[in-house]
Amino acid sequence: MTDGLPPWLPEGRIFIAQLASGIIDYHQQVSTAGPFRLPYPANLQAALDKLTLLAWHQDVPAPSGVVELLQWAEVPFGDWKVSFVDVDVDPDEALLSYGRPTATCEELGSLRGDVEGEVRENALIASVMDKTRAANMPESYVAFRRLLIEQPSITALDLDEQLARPTLAVVAAQVREAYVEAPLEAITDGVVRTCGGCHGLRLPLDDARTWTCVDAGCPDPHTPGPDFAAAEGVWWLRRELRTFVVAPGRAELRIATAIGTMGVEVRLWPDFDACDLSVFESLPWAVDVKAWRSPVRLAQRLRQRPFRPPAGADRAYIVIAKEQVKAQPRYIERLRAACPELRPGQPVVAVSEQDFLQAVSRRKEGQA
Ligand SMILES: [Zn+2]
Structure with a gap:
């Protein structure tokens, strides 16, 4: 793949994954730790160094620093000079879109396998699995997943009520860890705006007058949900959980x-997440549902971490959500081409x- 190129030239694929990780690290810092303080995340600095080499090799101008690199990140790759x-x-x-990492950025970042967000997501899910398994309460595991998906934003009062339910009480600490306070940028005139399509938050664009759902896969981003009073406390699901659990x-x-x-037996996340869905009571079909934007990146992930169906499954499927199939032409063909398995x-x-x-149905x- 690098035939004829000098050996010191960075590989584009590694550069882009590192840039995506760096942007996620940077955004995490600025959105949680208050005003940004130097140094920049190591991945961002390393990505800038690699891009400088690539630009130099192609005889085009490189970004003058991290600030300009972040401006480049807002531009579609097709318009890059490199x-x-x-x-x-x-x-x-x-x-980036309006200063926030896109779904593309999340997918590229996660492919590196060492992204902080993915580690935290996995650690949290694993800890919920341990707790509910120890209590022999598979229904608690299912209730946890459902809560995250159905209420990516939630008022403090509603969250307290949810955690009082016996199924969720056993994982109360983990549920609280899954949510962070709504960011300051989400609050205007004491109000936090939500999205009726995905039940997440709507955030202001640059003009501070237009509010938009930041979930790229939102089924209905233009319908507002209820407004929450900021003073009463509003929680928002962590970013990595929104990408890899909610979508x-x-x-x-x-x-x-x-x-x-259809009247067919179906179980969600059976046996503490042995798979996403188990369909039919006897000779069950095991399903892993995926909502990745790019079939090529999903193929890369599935080669890194293949779906291992639970024992006893009669058939196993990777099912691609309809939003993704609709958004990308020939999604399934491209996925199968990149991953013949x-x-x-x-x-x-x-x-x-x-x-x-x-x-x-067949x-x-x-x-019958
Ligand atoms: Zn939405």
Whole structure:
């Protein structure tokens, strides 16, 4: 992949992953620790050094520093003066939008495998799994996942009420850890605005008059949800949980509901998350639902960490949520091309949400 290029030249793929990680680190610092203080995150500085080498090699101007690098990150890759070979990004994708990391940025950052956010997400989920397993309360694990997906923003009072439920009390400490206070930028005139589509927060754009849902996969970003009084306390799910739990979670709940309506047995996150969905009582089908924006990056992740269906599963599927299939032409074909292990006939097959529901329906008809 680097044939004919000097060995000191950084690989585009590594540069972009490092830049994405650096941006996530930087955003984490500025949004939680108050005014930013130097030094910049190590990944951001290292990405700037790599980009400078790449620009120099291509004889185009490099960013003058981290501040300019962050401005570049707002620009779609197709408009960059520096070009890259062998990178898993589309020309219309950017890393930042209005100063906030995009879903593209999250996906690229997570592929490095050492991102703080992913480690924290995994540690939190693992700790909920330990607690609920020790208490022999699989229903508590399911209630935890549901709460995060259905209420990514929540008032302090509502959260207290939720935690008083016996199923959630056992993981109260973990639930509180999953949420952070709504950021100052979300509060205007004492009010925090929510989104009716995803139940997350709406944040102001640069002009401070337009409010927008920041969830790239929101099913209905233009319908406002209720306003919360900031003084009463408003909590917002941590960013990494919104990306890797809520986004696929919406599809998981929707698919489970559709299957339940068919009169077919379906379980969400069975046996403490052995898979996302288990469908049919006997000879069950095991499902892993994915909501990644890019099929190529998802393929990379699935090669790093393949889906291992639970023992006893008759068939196993990677199901791609309909939002992603709709947003990217030929999503399934591109995913299977980049990850041949997911083609029909293999032990785990990648399919669209729609095709999966049809397969369930056909099996149900066949049994009837
Ligand atoms: Zn929304």
